[in-house]
Each structure stands twice: as structure tokens, then as C-alpha cells.
Amino acid sequence: MLSIKGQRWRNWTGNVEGTPHYTMYPESIQDVVEVVGVARKKGQKIRVVGSGHSFTPLVQTEEVLVSLDELKGIVNIDEEKMVAEVWAGTKLYDLGKLLEEKGYAQENLGDIDSQSIAGAISTGTHGTGITFGSLSTQVIEITAVLSNGESIVCSEAENVEYWRAFQLSLGMLGIIVKIKLKVIPAYSLVYESEKQSLSTVMNKLEEYKKHRHFEFFVFPYSDEVQVKLTNETTNTGSDLKWHKLKVELLENRMFSLLSKGCKWFPSISKGVSRLSAKAVPNTKIIGPSYEVFATSRTVPFYEMEYSIPSKYMRTVVEEISNLIEKKKYKVHFPIECRYVKGDDIWLSPAYGRDSAYIAVHMYKGMKYAAYFGEVEKIFMKYEGRPHWGKMHTLSYEQLQDIYPEFHSFLQARKSLDELGMFFNPYAEKLFIPH
Template structure:
């Protein structure tokens, strides 16, 4: 029998901007527990939202009814060397998954720069890394085990229920509860990671070269500065060359502790944002290290912030970044976080922001506790003018009418959602308003 947490009075996401008071927090130990929870909620007229690590900045998981945690559904379920696939429980955190796969001789082909999310949460929101030849984490999915609103268990794959698979690969938890995820993996590999500082104009003029010549390429453009941090990652056969003491100092002290102190100063005295951004740009470290891929993709992110991210056509990267930097200068926004810029390959996943087009993903951030609305609103207008599609786990203000104009398969997805969950068991008020569908009453 699944566990009900009687003392779970409040829930908050990682950033602290979304809070709720669920009537019930359930923690299943098995697939059968998930089926029981769904059937119990359906019978009693309750709604369900699923939570992994709470790393979405939007109220996707927010509910005052039944909150289902995947924290006990973790670990490897099966390994198929012939097909080079692994099946994992949906609550498995990406950080743990990296080591579990490595122990079996495998790795994921690509990851983002944060590994705290559960695998189910990461794929449900379209989480991604960077690399023009690589799709989001969702594109690594070749099979899913899902519990539907009817309390049935469905196995979805490229051969069985292929349309449902493409809808479930990025579904925001609206089609059912993911219990197990089957991933296509690659043999474990080592990477060489380099970080350099260069003029932002030089970076922008070299985008085509950088994205084509490197396995992974991303850059950070600093407001009020002519400097960018440029990062490359490429496969290597070199043995690990990581100075552990320096790596710890850089990641935990410089990029977190010191940056937190500077951010607190900016919160208390917003006029410090400009000099702090310039200082951060000049402090970009020169790094050249190699190691196992799952160790190098992610970096610790202990400084809390708010984030908005949009996908635009890949060829729009330079124009959009230049416009953002220009607007920051003109409006003198109190912002000291850099603009994060990455590339993602096109896919055929119905709700994916990269559906049908190679994409530039551009993110802006604001330190927690500082006003973000005017800044985000102005930058969002730039994204939307360039055919932007929002990242589902990041802040945005788009609604159903706008989304139908930029998400080609949205109508198909919503039709399938109605078929799969006619009573709105897996909806909450946020999703109901976002997609213009009725919420369960």
C-alpha cells in the first residue's frame, strides 16, 4: 500500500516562487501503488499532479489536492545490451542515473547543466542540453510505461502506440503518470571541457563555426559588458585531467558562494548590478579539463533565481542576443545574471519547442527576491517577435491562443488529452488556463 504523508502541509518548488498546500501527498513504492492512487482519486473526485524535484519555475506541479511524489520509484529496472537501451524508474534523479549508467558501461548522449531533476520531470518539460546534432533529453526516450486516467497501464514505444509516445515525450504530466522510462544510451565516453573568455562580438560572428565544429557549444553574454564566456565540450580519449581542489574551488566557492554574496549585494543595492556583471565577465575562468561525460555536463547551482527561456529558430540566435543586450543597455535593467545561449536539434515531439526546426534556446535569469517582471516582459516580447516558443518549465506569459500559433501539433495533443483524460484528472488551474481546457470540478 502506498504511503500518505499526513504532515505534508506545504510544498514549494526549487525557486520558491510556486507554493501550494496539497490535501494529500502520496508516495508510491510500486507500479501497483500508482494504479491504486489513480483509481482512488478518480473514484473520490480528486485531481492529481506529479512532482519530481520541483525544478520547474512554472506552477506545473502545483495542486491543493493530491500531490504524487516519485521519490521512491528510482533506480535501474532493466538493461538491454543488444538494443543498447536501459529502463529506469521515473523518479530517478539525473545525477544518480549518470552513475548507474556508467556502472553498466553506458552514458546518456547529452545532458543539461543541472542534474537535480527526475528523469520523468526532465522529459515531461522538454529539458535539454546543447549541441546542434543532439535533441532534448526527451529524444532519447524509446519507450514509456504510463498509468492512464482510467487506471490502466500502457506500454508505449515506437512500435506500440507511437503517436502516444510522441505526445508523452513532452506532456507536462497531462496524459498520465510516467512510471518507467526506456532510454536509448551510448557507450560511456570521456569529454574535454574548455571555457574561455572572448569579446561577445567575436563569439556572435563565429556562431556557425562553433556550433558545427564542436560536439557541444554554448555561451553566456554578460549585460553591460562586451565579454562572453564560451564553452566547448568534445569527445576525447584523454585520461581524466581534473584538478579536484581547483574544480571544487571554482564551482562551489567562486560560482556559488561568491556569486551569492554579490547577488545579495545587488538585491539590496540594485545599482550594483552593472559593476557586478562587468566583474563577473572579467572573472570568467579559463578551464581545460577532461573526464567522464556525466561528471562534466552538470555544474552545481546553489544560487536561487527565476528563469525564462524561449526557443527560436537556430538562425535567429545572433539577432535575438544582440537585441536583448541592446534593450538591457537602453532600459538599464537591474540585472547581473548573464544570458545563457544553447543549440538543440529539431525533433518530431508534439509539444517540443524544437518541433520541426533546429533551435536556439536563449534564457534570461533574475536573482531570487529581485523584481523580474519588467525585464522578463520586455525580453519575452523579443522572443515572441522571432517566432519564440516557451520552455514549459520556465516562466512565460503565453496563453492558449498564442500557443496555437507557434506549436504546430498543439491541437492534436489537446485532442489526445481529451481522449486520454476526459475528466481532467491530471489538470490543475495553471494548465487549464494555459491550454484553454476545463479543469476538473
């Protein structure tokens, strides 16, 4: 097992960093047990990192950081039950390929596939489609190592009292080492991108929601909206390399240059947003599901995302658009809007309700606090709950009021980790009263 002392760590966008005393790279469950045992003897705290794709300081620590990178791959697939058991550190982009080789796929994914499977479920990563829950809802069993060094297997049939806590745990219950996922036969998707007016999209939300997957992007200071519709198909597609090249050139390289211009000259942000809206292509591609879901994102940004009851989608989108116009915020990133099916996972932002997820972004290095702060007020006005991996300003006092099973999670956490081994200062802000 590799152990590195004083290795600097930072998240993908560079807004969170730290220097753990030790960074550990376990290659087996026994390695994880050993790491936990040593930390317990020394009175050290542990945080676990997947891909570092969160914007919040969830894994920031100066004590022990455990990387899941070496715990990767498929353990086995139960073809009769349609269940895949995978190691916790498996990256989603690898998992898609590995499953397809066996003739399987996940029912839904987000638009970024850089995360590890454990990191994705631990933070509530989601895609879009009102009939699909977050990735956590695909999980049927979790194996983890607790702070006492013992392993626990948790599901709806075993240690069920902890199941709803483990499905989205922020890494605070133990170190997840293996995950069993529901899978389905491999399938293809047809993805279509089109440009519509904001009023048209707002009036057709219910119609658009009937598609397997629907999301849209609202460009500040513009009436033009990008609509993305994705559906299952039996047709075969052409090579996706040309589409991916266009995305790389337009959405990454060209947008990167424009974003740097906005950083240097914020006054051009309005024009850049309108230009981006004009450049939205009419696109249609077909390919394997895991390739169609994923979008390459190399332009660094800050992001805040909230879940609200789905019925408020139109109201909140219009209020955010009006806010930007009124306050004249220097923002050129579009507002990202998606739908997620409700679930019964205690810390899920979609707990108990079909949800609209709305995200706002700002290019790295540009001022975002005032913009995010005012948008957050709108979210909170409409029963908002923050995405755990995205920026927000809430703490224990507010969180306990908006998550109905918040204290059920706290009770499970205390029972499984009496030592508080898996806390860090940020987690304490969220889950300990002050």
C-alpha cells in the same frame, strides 16, 4: 506506501508553493494504480512531482500530489539494443553514476542534473549541441498509469497514436512510471572555458557550432562573453574535485554574496556583471561525461527561456543586449545561449526546427517582471516558443498558434484522460480556451 496529509510543498527556488490535501509516495506500479483509483472515486485531481525544478506552477495543487521519489533505479539494460529501462523517479545525478557502473552513458545532458528523468522529459529539458535533441528524444518507450487505472505502454511501435504526445506531456496524460532510454558506451569529455569579445563570438557562431557541445554566456553591460566548448576525448582526466571546488567558491558562494549585494543595492548590478565577466576563467578539464555536463547551482534565481529558430541567435542576443543598455535594467546574471537539434515531438519548443535556446535570469527577490516582459516580446517577434518549465506569460490563445501540433496533443490528452484528472488551474490556462 507513505501518505502525508497537508504537507507544504515548494519548488526549488521558492516562487511556487502549495499545500496538497495528500502527498503520496508510491513504491510500485500497483501503488500508483491504487492512488489513481482512490482519486477517481473521490473525484480528485492529481499532479505529479519529480524534483520541483520548474519555475512554473505545473504541479501546484491543493488536491493530490504524487511524488516519484521512491520509484528509482535501473530496471534493466538490454546490451544488444543499447537500451536502459529506468524507473521514472530516478534522479539524473544518480542515473549517470548507475549507467557508468554498467559501462554506459546518455548521449547528452543539461547543465543541471537535479531533475528526475520523468520530470526532465515531461518539461523538455535539454542540453546544448546542434546535433543533439532534448532529453525527450533519447526516450524510446514510456510506461504510464492512466486515469482509468490501466497501464499503457507507448512507443513508435505500440500505441503509436499517443507517442509524440507522451514524449513531452507536462504530466497531463497519465503518471509515467518507467522509461526506456537509448544509451551509448560510457565516454569522457574535455571541457574548455574561454573569454571572448561579443563581436568575436557572434562572428564565429557557425565555427563554434561544429563542436560537440557549445554554449555561451553574455554578460550585461560588458563586451566580454564566456564561451564553453565540450568535446569527446579518449584522454584520461584528473580528479574533478578541485574544479568543482572552484565552481562552488566562485560561481556559488562568491556569486551568492554579490547577488545579495545587488538585491540590497540594485544600482551595483551593472558593476557586478562587469566584474563577473572579468572573472571568467580559462579552464580545461577532462572527466566522465555525466560529471562534466553537470554544474552545481545553489544561487536561487528566476528564469525565462525561449526557443527560436537557430538562424536568429545573433539577432536576438544583440537585441536583448541593446534592450538592457537602453532600459538600464538592474540585472547582473548573464544571458545563457545554447543550441538544440530540431525534433518531431508535438509540444517540443524545438518542433520542426533546429533551435537556439536563450535564457534570461534574475536573482530571487529582485524585480524581474519588466525585464522579462520586454525580452519576451523580442522572443515572440522571432517565432519564439517558451520552455515549459521556465517562466512565461503565454496562454492557450497564443500557444495554439506557435505549436503546429498543439491540437493533436489536445486530442490525445482528451482521449487518454477524459476526466481531466491530471489538470490543475495552470494547465487549464495553457490548454483550455477561455
